[in-house]
Amino acid sequence: MIVQIPDLLSVVQLRDARSRLLAAPWVDGLATAGHQGARVKHNRQLAEASPVAVELGDMVLVALERNPLFISAALPALVYPPMFNRYEGGESFGNHVDNALRLMPGRAQRMRTDLSATLFLTDPEDYDGGELLIDDTYGAHSIKLPAGHLVLYPSTSLHRVEPVTRGSRLACFFWIQSMVRDVGQRALLLDLDTSIQRLAQTEADEGARLQLTGCYHNLLRMWSQP
Ligand code: NI
Numbered sequence: 001m002i003v004q005i006p007d008l009l010s011v012v013q014l015r016d017a018r019s020r021l022l023a024a025p026w027v028d029g030l031a032t033a034g035h036q037g038a039r040v041k042h043n044r045q046l047a048e049a050s051p052v053a054v055e056l057g058d059m060v061l062v063a064l065e066r067n068p069l070f071i072s073a074a075l076p077a078l079v080y081p082p083m084f085n086r087y088e089g090g091e092s093f094g095n096h097v098d099n100a101l102r103l104m105p106g107r108a109q110r111m112r113t114d115l116s117a118t119l120f121l122t123d124p125e126d127y128d129g130g131e132l133l134i135d136d137t138y139g140a141h142s143i144k145l146p147a148g149h150l151v152l153y154p155s156t157s158l159h160r161v162e163p164v165t166r167g168s169r170l171a172c173f174f175w176i177q178s179m180v181r182d183v184g185q186r187a188l189l190l191d192l193d194t195s196i197q198r199l200a201q202t203e204a205d206e207g208a209r210l211q212l213t214g215c216y217h218n219l220l221r222m223w224s225q226p
Contacts, residue, residue, distance in 0.1 A: 001187040002134060002141055003073040005150040008063050008119060014147050017056050017121055021170050024052040026086055029093075040094025043161070045085040048105055057082040060119060060172055072193045073152055075186060077226060078111040078177040080104065082119070086170050087130055092163040098155045102175060113155040113175035114183075120145045120171055127167030134159045152176075154183045179224040189223075192216050 009017070026044040033041045046053040060082040064070050080102055087093075101110050118132055124144050132143040132151065135158040143151050153159070155175060180186045193216055199209050 001073075001154060001183055001190070002136065002143070003069070003152045003190070004143075004145060005067060005069050005073070005152065006146075007148050008067060008070070008150045009060070009148040011148075013059060013063075014121060017059070018147075018170060020052050020056065021046070021084060021086070021121070022168075024050065029085060032083070034096075034099040037093075037096045037099075040096055040160075043085050043087045043091045043093055045083055048081070048083060053084055054081070056084065056172070057174075060174075070150070070152070073186070073190050074115050074176045075179045075189065075220075075224065076176050077179045078104065078109075080111060080113075080175045082172045082174040084121075084170065084172050086168060087161060087164040088127075088168040090163045090165060092129075093161040095158055095160045097158055098175065100155070111175070111177040112181070114178040114181055115152050115176040116155045116157075116159070116173070117150055117152050117176065118143075118171055118173050119150045120147055122168065122170045123147045127169045128165045129162045130164040130169035131162045132159060133162065156183070179226055180220070181225065182223070185219075185223045189216065189220060192219070 024046055027047050029041050029043040029045045030038055031045065061079060064079065098113050098116050101112055104111055123146060130144065134141045134143060134153050145151060178186060180189060196209065196212050196216060199212070
């Protein structure tokens, strides 16, 4: 299940984020690569503890908490503090699967990565290449979204970032442990919630809508681990 979330950040937030990121100190992306990723990862990122990363990461977390589609699609239990990366001059990240477990920075707590997220920060016309290619059971999907848009995909997917051959690609990335671990169950709950929200805009039978809403909550109760 690949879900696109439009306009997570405003134009003003994006402009501010880009100017602060371009002026920030960048380190080799290998700093956080797993054993398998290290051989194919060629990019730069902000040090996790750098003030710019922490402040912009907090801005992203606030935007996520206020976004009903993100909440409905991810059903988040834990969100890894957002990180920032930069690709230019032919940099790329070859095929890999994200690490299953991550230590939450600053906390003695591990999280399981159920969903991976990329928030695009540069407009697509400002760089060539840099597509995020995600393999799932239906084939490969090429994702290159407008600045401010987010893509959520299962962390079990093989994925890569194509070489950036012109301009600079800035993005924010992070992982989510979901209250609902199974991707099929999450997909079903998202479908159900989306249709309930649409029905709520209509004059459709109120008793039937209430019953469907009950089904949603009772399935969530059955499948979730807070
Ligand atoms: Ni990855």
